[in-house]
Amino acid sequence: MKACPNCGEEVIGREGKKFCSTYCKSNFHYERRKEKQSSLFKKIDKQLKLNRRILKNYNRAGKATVREEVLNSHGFNPNNFTHYWKSKKGEVYLFCYEYGFLSFTDAKGTRKYILITWQQHMEN
Structure with missing residues (x-):
């Protein structure tokens, strides 16, 4: 069982899939960019x-x-x-x-x- 790095829910689907949904994938990367952007x-x-x-x-x-x-x-x-x-x-x-x-x-x-x-x- 793999956990989604954004919400912690179980990831169901193909092998190598990291996120439980496209929303979680998008939100995860948005938050990371926001943290890095100290313009x-x-x-x-x-x-x-x-x-x-x-x-x-x-x-x-x-x-x-x-x-x-x-x-x-x-x-x-x-x-x-x-x-x-x-x-x-x-x-x-x-x-x-x-x-x-x-x-x-x-x-x-x-x-x-x-x-x-x-x-x-x-x-x-």
Whole structure:
């Protein structure tokens, strides 16, 4: 007695038959392809969502300053962002959806991020 690798039911039929039905065969291969497909798009999308969650968590007041290592310890990756905005001062803020960040080094040499939330006036 041979068991179907998809559902575990008994396989009846010719010698060498692996699946109990065409549905099980199709479903088995579909699920395997789905597991293997960790496409670049999915990886970037996952990182963008993680970045957004981290920025949202540390920027509850609309503007905040956080040390770089704090965000990085949670998996933040500044190389993944959705868009940017250039301020009147010429500073370029990178955004993960509606949460933005600007990297800078303070007077003591500590790398930090200024965190902001997208505002209506930034659309111009």
